[in-house]
Amino acid sequence: MTPPAIPLSAKARRTGDQPISYFMQQAIENPDLISLAAGLVDEESLPAAAVREALDGLLADPADARAALQYGTTPGLASLRRQVLDRYLAAEGVAAGEVNLSADDVVITTGSQQLLYLVGELLLDPGDVVLTEAPSYFVHHGLLTSHGARIVPVAMDDDGLDVDALEGRLQALERQGELGRVKLIYVCDYYQNPSGRTLGLERRRRLVEVTRRYGRQHRILVLEDAAYRELRFEGDDLPGVKRFDPTNDLVIYTSTFSKPCAPGLKTGFGILPRGLTAPLLRLKGNHDFGSNNLTQHVIDRLLASGAYDRHLTDLRAAYLRKRDAMLRALEREFGDVPGATWTRPTGGLYVWLSLPRHLDTGPNGRLLEEALREGVLYVPGEFCHAEGEGAPLPTWEARLCYGVATAEEIDEAIRRLRRAAGRVMVSRDAQRSAHAKPQAAAANR
Ligand SMILES: Cc1ncc(COP(=O)(O)O)c(C=O)c1O
DSSP: OOOOOOOOOHHHHHOOOOTHHHHHHHHHHOTTOEESOOOOOOSTTOOHHHHHHHHHHHHHSHHHHHHHHSOOOSSOOHHHHHHHHHHHHHHHTOOGGGGTOOGGGEEEESHHHHHHHHHHHHHOOTTOEEEEEESOOHHHHHHHHHTTOEEEEEEEETTEEOHHHHHHHHHHHHHTTOGGGEEEEEEOOSSOTTTOOOOOHHHHHHHHHHHHHHTSSSOOEEEEEOTTGGGBOSSOOOOOGGGGOTTSSSEEEEEESTTTTOGGGOOEEEEOOTTTHHHHHHHHHHHTSSOOHHHHHHHHHHHHHTHHHHHHHHHHHHHHHHHHHHHHHHHHHHTTSTTOEEOOOSBSSEEEEEOOTTSOOSTTSHHHHHHHHHTEEOEEGGGGSOOOTTOOOOOSEEEEEOSSSOHHHHHHHHHHHHHHHHHHHHHHHHHHHHHHHHHHHHHHO
């Protein structure tokens, strides 16, 4: 007799597979495939020597070794939290007192992903509203769905989130009597995953102003995901959105050591508004009562010795070369395709490609089938859009990651993608002229 179904919780039932897993599998199973899909980092430059040196130093000192091999604390290693805060303040060019911050507002997490999850768990009941950029980081969509949140997408352009559109959404929610359900506005404001776009300076200021205004009755928080901030290879660093919240009550700032250092260390952090840290730590206590302590000690040493910053300099140069390789190849291969456009990121790992609307980039579309045949993989843009507010999802976009592939592979991958697109366009043209002929013949009669 088969036993009854496993009684999964409502949350487990709301949690689907990440659509990307199928694509990751394809890349692993097919070694000739060039994947521009996975958001992994450059392999060659992973800092093995620097990490070995840090570990050697740590384990050679008996007292440090014992401290690192023991459990740590739930908020994380005190010296690392101090360094995180100091680096943040230096990047913003402010003193701690000017922005109402201390190291007690910093929490070290198991990747910034854990911080994103904990913030959801902390704030969201099923039916609560989270406003996100459209497109947005699809793994975050997944966790919002797990928490039962209603995702309301807000348009963006080359300057990032459209704050007028955000205000329009908030106004509409207010009219519907739903403003009290709005808990969070999520922005990935530096070299966004997936589009590579950065939120403009003036919009940063306005985002905080609008959030404060609409959150007068029920506080609305901004979740600023700065995962790619340190991967800037062109232009100036912009102040964080959090910089415009000097009283430290609206903006949760999160970033990570995964992208600028090594994802295998899986360590990130949050810098939290006053009042949020204690309840978040209680939840984190349920998860793990502290992230991997050994790893925190390693990162602490990498930061203190300057090895981290030396690594960043090399990494930025490597990504600039790869970004250039991708932009050059796109210009060469797609420059003549009417309606094809792409972003020009000044940091991070992603280019967002927009194709003519008839080229369906989706998982069941012809382009992906042809791309796989050619041996190239991208993330279908529709994965990065939340089913929101009734509008059909755009089906002509793709996320291209230049993180993992070499410059030569990137060049070849874009050539393959163009061949795939070319075949879909040719067969569409053939179909159109086959349809057009009988009509033309009828017109001649
Ligand atoms: C925008 C963004 N936020 C957060 C994360 C989570 O990264 P981690 O948990 O490794 O810090 C990622 C990873 O790809 C990301 O792209």
